[in-house]
Amino acid sequence: MRRKFWIGALAVAFLISLGWGWNQYRVAGEHRLAAENNNRRALTDFASHLDQLETDMAKGNVASTPAQRILYLSQVSSKSDAALKDFAQIPAQQTGLSYVGQFLTQSGDFARTLAQRIAGGGTISAEEEKILRDMHERLMPVNQQVQDLIVRLDTEQLVWTDPAPKLRQRLGLGTQVAEAAADGSEAPAKSVRSGLDQLDASLQKLPPFTYSGEYSTRVVEKPLGLPTGDVTREQSLEKARDFLNKMGYSDAAPEFGGESQGALGGYIWKSKDSYLEVSRQGGVITLYRNQREIEPRTLSTEEASKKAKAVLQTLGWQLVITSSEEFGAYVQFDAVVEKDGVRIYPDKVRLMIALDNGQLVGLDSSPYYAFHHTRTFPSKITMDQAVRKLRPNFQVLESRLAVIAKSGNQEVYCYEFRGRYQGEEYLVYLNAATGSEEKIQRIIKTPRGEFLK
Amino acid sequence: MKVHARPWAMVVTIGLLLCVTLSGFAYAALGDRLLGRGSKGSEVTELQKKLVQLGYVVGKVDGKFGSKTEAAIRRFQKEHGLRVDGLAGTQTIKEVKRLTGQSTNASGKAVGYKNTDTNLLARAVNAEARGEPYVGQVAVAAVILNRIADPAFPKTIADIIYQPRAFSSVDDGQINLPPSASAIRAAQEAMNGSDPSGGAVFFFNPAKTSNKYIWSRPQIKQIGNHMFTK
Numbered sequence: 084m085r086r087k088f089w090i091g092a093l094a095v096a097f098l099i100s101l102g103w104g105w106n107q108y109r110v111a112g113e114h115r116l117a118a119e120n121n122n123r124r125a126l127t128d129f130a131s132h133l134d135q136l137e138t139d140m141a142k143g144n145v146a147s148t149p150a151q152r153i154l155y156l157s158q159v160s161s162k163s164d165a166a167l168k169d170f171a172q173i174p175a176q177q178t179g180l181s182y183v184g185q186f187l188t189q190s191g192d193f194a195r196t197l198a199q200r201i202a203g204g205g206t207i208s209a210e211e212e213k214i215l216r217d218m219h220e221r222l223m224p225v226n227q228q229v230q231d232l233i234v235r236l237d238t239e240q241l242v243w244t245d246p247a248p249k250l251r252q253r254l255g256l257g258t259q260v261a262e263a264a265a266d267g268s269e270a271p272a273k274s275v276r277s278g279l280d281q282l283d284a285s286l287q288k289l290p291p292f293t294y295s296g297e298y299s300t301r302v303v304e305k306p307l308g309l310p311t312g313d314v315t316r317e318q319s320l321e322k323a324r325d326f327l328n329k330m331g332y333s334d335a336a337p338e339f340g341g342e343s344q345g346a347l348g349g350y351i352w353k354s355k356d357s358y359l360e361v362s363r364q365g366g367v368i369t370l371y372r373n374q375r376e377i378e379p380r381t382l383s384t385e386e387a388s389k390k391a392k393a394v395l396q397t398l399g400w401q402l403v404i405t406s407s408e409e410f411g412a413y414v415q416f417d418a419v420v421e422k423d424g425v426r427i428y429p430d431k432v433r434l435m436i437a438l439d440n441g442q443l444v445g446l447d448s449s450p451y452y453a454f455h456h457t458r459t460f461p462s463k464i465t466m467d468q469a470v471r472k473l474r475p476n477f478q479v480l481e482s483r484l485a486v487i488a489k490s491g492n493q494e495v496y497c498y499e500f501r502g503r504y505q506g507e508e509y510l511v512y513l514n515a516a517t518g519s520e521e522k523i524q525r526i527i528k529t530p531r532g533e534f535l536k
Numbered sequence: 537m538k539v540h541a542r543p544w545a546m547v548v549t550i551g552l553l554l555c556v557t558l559s560g561f562a563y564a565a566l567g568d569r570l571l572g573r574g575s576k577g578s579e580v581t582e583l584q585k586k587l588v589q590l591g592y593v594v595g596k597v598d599g600k601f602g603s604k605t606e607a608a609i610r611r612f613q614k615e616h617g618l619r620v621d622g623l624a625g626t627q628t629i630k631e632v633k634r635l636t637g638q639s640t641n642a643s644g645k646a647v648g649y650k651n652t653d654t655n656l657l658a659r660a661v662n663a664e665a666r667g668e669p670y671v672g673q674v675a676v677a678a679v680i681l682n683r684i685a686d687p688a689f690p691k692t693i694a695d696i697i698y699q700p701r702a703f704s705s706v707d708d709g710q711i712n713l714p715p716s717a718s719a720i721r722a723a724q725e726a727m728n729g730s731d732p733s734g735g736a737v738f739f740f741n742p743a744k745t746s747n748k749y750i751w752s753r754p755q756i757k758q759i760g761n762h763m764f765t766k
Contacts, residue, residue: 164691171690171699178702179749180688180737188687343757345734345766351757358671360757370732372671380617408728410721411616411631415728433730438617447730508642527647529639531724 122174122243126236126275129169130229136162136190137226140219143194144212149201156198163191174243175276182286183225183279190218193294203519214294221289225282232278243275295493306346308430308455310365316350319361323352326368329397330443332357347449362452371446377412380438384414390441391416391434402432408532413437413444420455426485429454429494458486460496463515469498472518473511478503487512487522495521510535567633571624575601583624586636587612591658591717615717653693654723655715657681660697662719663705664739665762670718672760675733677726679764682737689737733757736764 139162143155167187193214197207207215235241314322320337327335337359340351347369349362356375361368382390388404395402395418402418405426409415413435420430435445466482473479481501489495497512508526513519524535566582581599588594592608606622613620616631624632638646657677665676683689683696690696698706705711715723733739734756740747742763753765 167690168692168695171695173700175700177747177749178699180686182688184690185688188691192687341758343734344754345756347734348756358669370671372732374670376614377617379613379619410724411635412614413617415725447732449731449734450729503642506641506643506645526642527639528642530635530637534639 121172122275123236125169125172126229126233129166129173130226130233132162132166132169133222133226133229136166136187137219137222140190140194140215140222144216144219152207153198153201156194156201159194160191160198163187163194167191173275173279182283186221186225186286189292189294190222193218193292196294211294214292218292221286225286228278228282232275235278236275241275241278306364306453308452309347309362310367312365313363314349314361314366319350319363319366320352322361322366322368323350323354323359326359326371326398327354327357330394332373347452365452367448367452368446369449369452371443373442373444375437375444377437377444378439380412382436382438382441384409387414387436387438387441388416390436391418394434394436394443395432400432406533410435410531412439415445420451422458424484425460425496426483426499427458428485429488454488458494461516463496464518466498469513469515469518470500472513472520473500473502474504476504477509477511480508484515485512489521497521501526567626567629570626571601571629572622573601573603573606580605583629583632584608586632588714589636590632591715591720593714593716611717651724654720654727656697657693657727658715658720658723659711659713660703660705661722662713662715663710664703665722665760666716666719668760668762670722671732672762673719673722674725674730675736675759675764676739676762677723678731678733679736679739681726682731682733682735686737732759733764736766738765739763740765 136159139155139158143152143159146152146155167184170181170184170187197211197215201207232241316339320339323337324335327337332354335354335357337352337354337357340353340358342348342350342363343360347360347362349360349364349366349369352359352361356373358370358372358374359368360370384407388407391404391414400418401420403421403426404416404418405428406417407414416434416436418432418434420427429450431450433445433447433450434443436442437444463484470479470482477500479500479502481499483499485497485499486494487497487499495512496515498515500511500513502509502511510522510524510526511520512522512524514521527534527536566579566586568579571580571583577599580601581597583601584594584597584599584605587605587608588597590612592612593604594608595602595604601624609624609628610620610622612618612632613622613628616635618628618631638649641647657680660680661673661677665673668676680693680696684691684693690699697703697711701707703711736756738750738753739762740750741761742758743761745751750765756764756766758764
């Protein structure tokens with residue numbers, strides 16, 4: 084009797100688990116299919132955008148009127164953006180620097196730079212024509228290989244994830260097929276990803292393009308503003324201690340927290356709630372943070388701004404505060420160099436002032452040390468001439484000369500106009516030498532302060 | 537007697553009191569009354585939603601001012617330089633409302649929160665660098681933004697974060713956890729141009745990673761448990 088009951092109970096349990104298992108398998112299958120569909124969509128879109136990109140490049144090369152050239156060059160840049168987006172969705176086994184991505188970004192960027200120039204009445208040099216042709220030459224085999232992958236996806240059952248995984252994999256014990264294949268160890272030509280990796284490797288071997296645009300160069304390789312001469316670890320400790328003392332942490336006993344490399348590399352020091360970085364070259368504080376508990380506020384933003392000015396003076400900086408952002412217990416200020424009435428925005432120092440007692444709780448002077456140098460200003464048009472270049476009805480509220488950073492680590496000497504137009508407030512930058520428009524920023528008022536977009 | 541001396545004052549006071557209490561029942565709006573442990577109602581729900589939006593854990597948004605909501609209020613007060621009493625009074629509510637308000641253009645027209653990207657960035661920071669020092673959290677946010685500026689990576693925050701195999705927190709779903717207040721602050725700060733990573737485009741935990749590629753990248757610095765590399 085008892086035995087029969089148990090057999091019956093086990094049979095029911097088995098049937099229930101079987102049903103449950105089957106249902107799970109079905110659901111997993113649906114998810115696999117959804118993923119497969121997404122992957123196919125990304126790859127097909129990628130191939131199709133590449134193909135359109137290639138065609139538009141070819142047309143752009145032959146177009147003769149400026150209007151037609153602008154049209155095709157703009158299409159090149161938008162198609163390359165689209166292709167890049169698709170490419171970023173194709174399954175991968177790890178993310179690294181991608182040469183396919185870099186090639187797409189740079190061709191789009193170069194085309195956009197040229198289109199902007201032609202739109203402004205400029206011309207393309209013979210050298211740039213050649214770069215454009217070279218990019219097209221390089222794109223053709225890329226396009227071919229991606230299309231080939233699509234064909235092989237159908238004819239050779241190329242995988243990213245196996246459509247019919249083995250039992251071991253179904254149970255989640257093994258690695259995904261596409262991963263194993265992309266590893267290069269197991270049948271390298273059998274997956275889409277390994278095909279793309281091969282493409283990447285082939286592009287890596289080719290020389291980089293030399294042009295000036297947003298993505299042509301990346302970071303400042305050599306900081307321009309660091310004082311000369313290297314400091315030792317002991318000397319940097321002295322600098323750290325001195326800095327903390329000046330900021331009102333008299334009992335600071337900094338402990339060594341490691342070294343940092345790179346352009347502004349140096350020594351890291353930690354003391355109670357403080358974190359400091361002292362550069363190897365010049366021995367200056369490039370980054371400082373204090374994470375102490377901040378008591379209820381006693382200061383307003385205006386009072387904190389005065390404190391920030393005092394801190395700047397103590398540290399020996401001659402800067403003007405240009406903006407503030409409120410973070411509740413502290414306020415963040417940006418201060419820049421102003422020389423002969425010209426605001427030099429790239430030479431920036433960021434300070435954080437605690438609202439309980441006005442102490443400095445954060446400092447980031449890395450932009451200043453990266454970009455600061457003695458600048459010479461070219462001859463300029465007069466302010467009146469510049470104002471006349473503005474849009475009619477643009478109501479100017481403030482104006483001054485400024486140096487602003489432009490993409491690709493370039494700087495431009497500009498007239499800065501803060502003004503209103505149809506209920507919106509903007510910052511408009513006109514090139515001080517030519518009067519051409521360099522940049523427009525819209526001013527948004529967020530709960531934490533003004534924001535430029 | 538005082539009451540007889542100024543009967544109108546009594547009437548006005550009672551009237552006012554009645555008005556305030558009755559309006560509290562009828563149209564309970566956040567900021568009308570002091571909220572504290574044990575308060576209930578739609579204002580509490582609104583307060584809880586706003587606290588969640590700002591990255592403070594309140595547990596379930598249920599319209600009941602319990603211990604978790606009180607703890608959240610305390611943390612909010614601490615981090616915003618207010619008197620820490622665990623009560624949502626006029627000042628605290630004003631600050632909560634202000635910080636969750638929409639952005640406006642120059643003539644005061646609302647233009648939305650303007651922070652959709654910051655929110656995703658904050659989620660990534662929360663998922664990847666929870667428990668790391670604050671500087672390290674800003675650095676993680678900066679790495680994602682540095683990738684936008686690097687030609688070899690996708691060009692939007694979402695494309696970078698959701699790029700297959702780019703972040704383990706996307707693969708294990710931690711990216712969908714609500715971001716903490718410090719992750720939100722770190723994301724905002726990085727969006728505003730801070731980069732404590734020194735221009736890094738990768739970061740990893742040296743104690744947990746054996747990936748050869750990531751170890752081969754030129755190292756910049758270690759902050760907390762994360763090594764930041766080119």
